[in-house]
Amino acid sequence: MTAWNLTYETYKPQDQGLREALCTLGNGYFATRGASAQVSAGDIHYPGTYLAGGYNRLTTVIAGKEIENEDLVNMPNWLYLKFRFTDGQWFSPETATIRSYCQDLDMKNGVLIHIVVFEDEQERRIRMEEHRIVHMGDRHTAAIRVLLTSENQTGSLEVESAIDGTVRNQGVKRYRDLNSQHLEILESESTQNEPVFLKVQTVQSELRVAMAARTRIIKKGRPLDLQAELINDNGYVGKRYTVDISQGETIQVEKIVLVYTSRDIAISECGLAVRTRILHAPEFDDLLASHKLVWKQFWRRSDMKMTDRRKKRQSLRPEMVVRLYTFHLLQTVSKQTIDLDVGVPARGWHGEAYRGHIFWDELYIYPFITLQYPEITRSLLLYRYRRLDMARAAAREAGYKGAMFPWQSSSSGREESQTMHLNPESGRWLPDNSHFQKHVNAAIAFNIWKYFESTGDIQFMCEYGAEVLFEIARFWASIATYNKDLDRYEILKVMGPDEYHDAYPDAEAPGLDNNAYTNVMATWVLTRALNALDILPRDRVEELCETLGITESEIELWWDISRKMRVIFHDDNIISQFEHYDQLKELDWDKYRKKYPNIQRMDRILETEGDSANNYKVTKQADVLMLFYLFSAPELKTLFKQLNYPFEYETIPKNIDYYVRRTSYGSSLSWVVHSWVLARLDRKRSWKFFLKALQSDIDDIQGGTTQEGIHLGAMAGSINLIQEAYMGIKTRGDFLWVNPELPEVLEKLRMQVRHRGSTLAFETTQDMCKITLLCSPKNTFKFGFNDNMYELAVGATRKFHI
Secondary structure (H helix, E strand, O other), X not given: OEOOEEEEOOOOHHHHXXXXXXXXXXXXXXXXXXXXXXXXXXXXXXXXXXXXXXXXXXXXXXXXXXEEEEEEOOOOEOOOEEEEEOXXXXXXOOOOEEEEEEEEEXXXXXXXXXXXXXXXXXXXXXXXXXXXXXXXXXXXXEEEEEEEEEOOOOEEEEEEEEEEOOOXXXXXXXXXXXXXXXXXXXXEEOOXXXXXXXXXXXXXXXXXXXXXXXXXXXXXXXXXXXXXXXXXXXXXXXXXXXXXXXXXXXEEEEEEEEEEEOOOOOOOOHHHHHHHHHHHOOOHXXXXXXXXXXXXXXXHHHOOEEEEOOOOHHHHHHHXXXXXXXXXXXXXXOHHXXXXXXXXXXXXXXXXXXXHOEOOOHHHHHHHHHOOOHHHHXXXXXXXXXXHHHHHHHHHHHOOOOOOOOOOEOOOOOOOOOOEEEEOOOOEEEEOOHHHOOOHHHHHHHHHHHHHHHHOOHHHHHHHHHHHHHHXXXXXXXXXXXXXXXXXXXXXXEOOOOOOOOOOOOOOOOOEOOOHHHHHHHHHHHHHHHHHHHHOOHHHHHHHHHHHOOOHHHHHHHHHHHHHEOOOEEOOOEEOOOOOHHHOEOOOHHHHHHHOOOOOOHHHHHHHOOOOHHHEOOEXXXXXXXXHHHOOHXXXXXXXXXXXXXXXXXXXXXXXXXXXXXXXXXXXXXXXXXXXXXXXXXXXXHHXXXXXXXXXXXXXXXXXXXXXXXXXXXXXXXXXXXXXXHOOEEEEXXXXXXXXXXXXXXXXXXXXXXXXXXXXXXXXXXXXXXXEEEEOOOOEEEEEEOOEEEEEEOOXXXXXXX
């Protein structure tokens, strides 16, 4: 193991799904899972390719009901590169004997490497060495180079290079009974003198995708002029070459692939674009060099260097996993994403879990991206702005004002959450009430405001951000109801982030009252909307108020709610997750830990036993503790004081202890949040939770979910935990604040961030923090360290004792 490589040195069929997800290559425009180029989709392997925002709707009849789903579509498989001796079996991990095996993800250079020695039924051995890229600088390009060495045989080798358009969506087992034929073939072509060509279309959204592949075979340093057997079989299009090979000899196969869609800019038509460009595409070595350069530039800005005090081999693992998660984040939302109309999928573009939908996970993702690549965050926020009218329509339909964004979003911005979901433990289909999680609206407003604080991008706020913020504030004001007896506003019939609780015990209808997280976040949103009215230029405020019909009486209502929202407490200042939470039963944790090997999904376990999580004080993931994750103690104290509730520092550790003990960790986000909230209270325990967060995907601790798609929120949250919790870098108001406190196991931590056009380098040890201003548009930069303000000139360094 190195700190730059994820390496597997044995072939394990049961682990291939996980490895293929973790070895996915992408560039923010499309991504391809790390499957072997010699395999087809099945129970072991799944070579999926996904376009950012490439969705399609299909309807399935289940139990007499029509169920419509919009899925991220598995696009044609461009990987196919097979080989065999002319009278033998195809060499594949599934059909041949594997004599040695190595799969290596080189994160530093963005290259996936497979080195395998295959042996066929006649004991003939071929050594294959494959290098694969999805070009980080040219969104349309991918390439494979394969070196084939005959170890013990002289003969004729057949090499087949193809694009397979017959693929379906089969990557998630529980979805396999649903309609999955998303593609129809429009054109396919295989000729001797031209690259192979395929054009498909999604059957409902009519997204056209064109691919072309140029293959050449090189022997002794020169390309061979070979006649190919042409293949064009109902969407499977390719060429098969025959080449002589001697024992000990190596041939090289290069495959360059281009991908275009009907949504691309600066083209006439996707088929014409891909046919034209493939003829002039660079060779593999040139593509590899330019690809490596882009990754070098990414890592120069985004790498986090962690020095472990233990100085042992295993101490490299946290640094390696942090790089792995950074790698996947940058492949999902890169600079290639900027002019695409896409959001941030909870599971990346790495698989078909959650159907590629966008949830609230961007709340965990944007903080790191904003302090590294604010231009990417800006483009992603526009995804929400463009769907504002759909959110307005949803609010009106539900009887509210303003904008109500969906819990699950994909192409149009309508609510994509299911009405039913399957419990795989019991095999029963159950009502899905997750769309009651209205707090996604607060997350969107939070992301907009934090982007504005970090960048000072007043133009974005004037043209886009403020309008979304005001409409979300309107929604919260309209969903809040006034309790005259308490002189308080309440929010009824919702769900919090916990997700285990969607109704009261034995209730006939779903929904909970006064979820603390939801109510406090609504208060925060209304407060920020009032702030925006004061901060933005007066003429733009007047225009927005005229356009949106915002009146003085409505602004007064916002102010009143932001001072009188109800928050419920129980048992010595414990913030109640929701009203009557304290009346729920305690769960017998010891009983279930003895009975089940994994109790992360207690909701499924209880439902299987004929019980319900609604009856117990059991939490899937952080809910109340999200408040301590998003806000500092002074910020929370200000909010609670504004609501006329007491809030002392002792409230924080009491609540953390209370809810951590009642969490089953059914979500990978839990480890991130709990590590964060403990970062200042218990550094050792925080580090343990952090290591658990790092395990979540690389070790697939949720029992098989990562193979369906990574958990991007947990990945990004883990990275940002280092940046904001351990390095202590936070944006508050107009300034960047720094307050580092490393876990005891770390000797040194180094990174860079950007704030309002300035780039700073940080190096922190247990007792010292060194800050250098690398560049700034104003030649100086003001920042806060602990409670004091300082100023740096470009090129200057300041050291602080901790």
